[in-house]
Amino acid sequence: MDFYxxxxxxxxxxxxxxxxxxISMKIFNIPDITxxxxxxxxxxxxxxxxxxxxxxxxxxxxxxxxxxIAGALTGLIHTKLxxxxxxxxILVMTALYSVxxxxxxxxxxxxxxxxxxxxxxxxxxxxNQNTFWILLVFVILITFLIGYLLKTDFxxxxxxxxxxxxxxxxxxxNTDRMKIxxxxxxxxxxxxxxxxxxxxxxxxxxxxxxxxVIVGLGSVIIAESIINWLRITSVWLSLILVLAGAVVxxxxxxxxxxxxxxxxxxxxxxxxxxxxxxxxxxxxxLRSS
Amino acid sequence: xxTINDIHKTFNKGKANQVNAVNGITLTIxxxxxxxxxxxxxxxxxxxxxxxxGSVFPDAGSISIDENNVSKLPDYxxxxxxARVFQNxxxxxxSDLSILDNFRLAAIRTKAKGLSVGxxxxxKQEVKEKIASLGMGLxxxxxxxxxxxxxxxRQALTxxxxxxxxxxxxxxxEPTAALDPRSAEVVMRTADKLIADFKLTAILITxxxxxxxxxxTRIIQMSEGLVLRDLNNKQKSDLKQxxxxxxxx
Numbered sequence: 001m002d003f004y005x006x007x008x009x010x011x012x013x014x015x016x017x018x019x020x021x022x023i024s025m026k027i028f029n030i031p032d033i034t035x036x037x038x039x040x041x042x043x044x045x046x047x048x049x050x051x052x053x054x055x056x057x058x059x060x061x062x063x064x065x066x067x068x069i070a071g072a073l074t075g076l077i078h079t080k081l082x083x084x085x086x087x088x089x090i091l092v093m094t095a096l097y098s099v100x101x102x103x104x105x106x107x108x109x110x111x112x113x114x115x116x117x118x119x120x121x122x123x124x125x126x127x128n129q130n131t132f133w134i135l136l137v138f139v140i141l142i143t144f145l146i147g148y149l150l151k152t153d154f155x156x157x158x159x160x161x162x163x164x165x166x167x168x169x170x171x172x173x174n175t176d177r178m179k180i181x182x183x184x185x186x187x188x189x190x191x192x193x194x195x196x197x198x199x200x201x202x203x204x205x206x207x208x209x210x211x212x213v214i215v216g217l218g219s220v221i222i223a224e225s226i227i228n229w230l231r232i233t234s235v236w237l238s239l240i241l242v243l244a245g246a247v248v249x250x251x252x253x254x255x256x257x258x259x260x261x262x263x264x265x266x267x268x269x270x271x272x273x274x275x276x277x278x279x280x281x282x283x284x285x286l287r288s289s
Numbered sequence: 290x291x292t293i294n295d296i297h298k299t300f301n302k303g304k305a306n307q308v309n310a311v312n313g314i315t316l317t318i319x320x321x322x323x324x325x326x327x328x329x330x331x332x333x334x335x336x337x338x339x340x341x342x343g344s345v346f347p348d349a350g351s352i353s354i355d356e357n358n359v360s361k362l363p364d365y366x367x368x369x370x371x372a373r374v375f376q377n378x379x380x381x382x383x384s385d386l387s388i389l390d391n392f393r394l395a396a397i398r399t400k401a402k403g404l405s406v407g408x409x410x411x412x413k414q415e416v417k418e419k420i421a422s423l424g425m426g427l428x429x430x431x432x433x434x435x436x437x438x439x440x441x442x443r444q445a446l447t448x449x450x451x452x453x454x455x456x457x458x459x460x461x462x463e464p465t466a467a468l469d470p471r472s473a474e475v476v477m478r479t480a481d482k483l484i485a486d487f488k489l490t491a492i493l494i495t496x497x498x499x500x501x502x503x504x505x506t507r508i509i510q511m512s513e514g515l516v517l518r519d520l521n522n523k524q525k526s527d528l529k530q531x532x533x534x535x536x537x538x
Contacts (some may be wrong), residue, residue, distance in 0.1 A: 170368055
């Protein structure tokens, strides 16, 4: 039971990240690699502020702003300097490594015995369950906010920007500004995942973000397969599927480890699993044709 | 309404593939005028239209709309006057968004896209009624994504979308080029009706000389980035369809 609980909790930690990737990849059609850096940035800001005995409620907006700035930078480089989005993300991610190291001062910060978001609120006595419930509340809140945003006029304009740029410009939207805003939002969400992760695991590490983008991509791709398969158009259902994708992704990894696969092989398993999900619809359509 | 004063536009300046697309065009388009532009490929028609829309900026010369100098204004700010229908139906609508979402964006073309939910039952009803006027039977499909419709249906809806918000200028860049003859006729008739009903100033680019003959109150022929012929309403109505074909002879 504890096994599944910690896995689902970890999935919830990554829910914000998955929603961030959903926004950058599915809504804006931008493969955003800034993620690796902004996730660690969120973790670094959280860890340093916690060790300076700041309240988690003050850290929360600080993390969102930090992630937002990182994303906006990628957006600015991409739109104003007309640099390929993938390269813009890689540049910012690379630069963020030094920024994160400077913020942290060293490569690893342990956080045990500090007051974190999960120890400051007591819903149930069991620490693991407590973390689970608090995260669940946050995940619902974030999903609701993003879902509402996507329903507003601004949100529709955002979705149209990634879909038909010529159309939305003709309808009076500054697409450069919209992309910068969107990437800022996506990376603010990613940083938020770092904030949750660091506090649930009681440490921050400079390398915690390496390859984290695949966690987000995997979650979104799992969701997308189901969205395409069932021809879902509802924004709410899509978001819920992305969340489910984040949890399923962690479950698959946890089960892989539990059945005794060498932990060194975990990244291969991750890559193969994502490949499998991406290729399954194509493989099955190949066979039927 | 639209004053174009000696505009020039050159692409890839100084390179081997330099293109002098527009070479000093001066044109005044009066309010309510329906201008048809014909000309062979590469004559600068689309560039001229893009210059008016603000998708590209002139190297020299000026453009004003309604006495406002808009030469430096990007396309998303000229949208306060201008609505566009593109050659490719995909460019004028967002495929993954529902018809209703597309119409919502069109309804606030000249306004800010804010953080409130604008689609409600009243709006939905309004859109349904507007779409019903097309007589295409699309009014019960407003929740469907735009991508499920045919090119002709999408072009007709794009036209309708252009008058959802206050609109003074309508730019039509070969709106029927990708359509079959039947759909093309429906789209052209719809365009003509909307232009008349809403007293729009319109510019139509077309390669279809029959359309060029049948529609519009003024016609110009472009060649090598310049206006070769310019016929007003009277001269245009005296024109015979064969004369038009002779222009390209």
